[in-house]
Amino acid sequence: MDLQLSPLNLLGTASAQRPTVIAGPCSAETEEQVMNTAAQLAGKGVKIFRAGIWKPRTKPGGFEGIGKDGLPWLNRVQQELGMKVATEVATKSHVEAALEAGIDVLWIGARTAANPFAMQEIADALAGHDVPVLVKNPVNPDLELWIGGLERINQAGITRLGVIHRGFSTYEKKLYRNLPMWHIPIELHRRLPGLPIFCDPSHIGGARELVAPLCQQAMDLGFDGLIVECHCNPDAAWSDAKQQVRPDVLDFILDRLVIRNTAASTESLDVLRHQIDEIDNSLIEMLAKRMRISREIGQYKREHDMTVVQTTRYNEILDKRGAQGVLCGMSADFIKAVFEAVHEESVRQQIEIMNKN
Numbered sequence: 001m002d003l004q005l006s007p008l009n010l011l012g013t014a015s016a017q018r019p020t021v022i023a024g025p026c027s028a029e030t031e032e033q034v035m036n037t038a039a040q041l042a043g044k045g046v047k048i049f050r051a052g053i054w055k056p057r058t059k060p061g062g063f064e065g066i067g068k069d070g071l072p073w074l075n076r077v078q079q080e081l082g083m084k085v086a087t088e089v090a091t092k093s094h095v096e097a098a099l100e101a102g103i104d105v106l107w108i109g110a111r112t113a114a115n116p117f118a119m120q121e122i123a124d125a126l127a128g129h130d131v132p133v134l135v136k137n138p139v140n141p142d143l144e145l146w147i148g149g150l151e152r153i154n155q156a157g158i159t160r161l162g163v164i165h166r167g168f169s170t171y172e173k174k175l176y177r178n179l180p181m182w183h184i185p186i187e188l189h190r191r192l193p194g195l196p197i198f199c200d201p202s203h204i205g206g207a208r209e210l211v212a213p214l215c216q217q218a219m220d221l222g223f224d225g226l227i228v229e230c231h232c233n234p235d236a237a238w239s240d241a242k243q244q245v246r247p248d249v250l251d252f253i254l255d256r257l258v259i260r261n262t263a264a265s266t267e268s269l270d271v272l273r274h275q276i277d278e279i280d281n282s283l284i285e286m287l288a289k290r291m292r293i294s295r296e297i298g299q300y301k302r303e304h305d306m307t308v309v310q311t312t313r314y315n316e317i318l319d320k321r322g323a324q325g326v327l328c329g330m331s332a333d334f335i336k337a338v339f340e341a342v343h344e345e346s347v348r349q350q351i352e353i354m355n356k357n
């Protein structure tokens, strides 16, 4: 289904030097923190201020947002600093309170986007209003679910729609807090080319030092904008402290961004290279997983007094993988060479286990 879209019409739309930037703290904590952060960002030319008023937290007992008492602080940001303000809505009552307060931009969080009931409730509450809505990707890597959520909001009459790519949850925490899986927003862009895409480097990276490279990566992939968590005193933040940067740091990062001409023919090359990088990362992770299992097998062989190399099993693996490889358009020799190398490393790791005291 096609979406009915119209321009987001946000202030501070992209220029040749800078993309559209939304910045502000993970959470509105105090009036002073909101005003201090917003004033510094306004001083750096940021036009759209973000702050979470209602916070979805993984565990109970943490800071769950200041709630609607914080909305007048965002009104001060609008009035005194001339910025537009954005906040997260997750329920009908959030939508009603945010619209009542004249919040300029609403976003829907990743946990909410994964729940069609919640998306429908929000869509129903939005019906009849003209407000820009940005939908974050669902926490799970499900493009259809993401598009389904967008359709619900669009069917309620919201045409000023955009999306935020914030990465996908994983059980094993690696370099990223949430895996970027760039091919998913790239595929979304291919399917819905008119839909503006923002990147949220703060939630993808989960760490300050990853904000700059992730911003650049998003620009290289032709994203339209960035939403970055910024705090006047990040270490003291009440939520997501590790991933927030100071406003002057954001300014430094934005100044150094290389904005390429997306019309240039290298765009598709960059996209493809990113896909290769991602696949290589997954290959390494998969190989590491395979080696861990090999070591467990080594442990079993040791406990049962078995030899490390069991030739029948080895031949079976090589034959099977060779045939699978040919079916997938690769030469049997290539697959054989790859699996011989993998097997050699497995044997080395198992011998290590055997020889452990």
Ligand code: PEP
Pocket: 026, 027, 052, 056, 108, 109, 110, 111, 136, 166, 203
């Ligand atoms: C946020 O933007 O502060 C937030 C809660 O993000 P997400 O829904 O992506 O976890």
Ligand code: MN
Pocket: 026, 027, 229, 239, 240
């Ligand atoms: Mn956050």
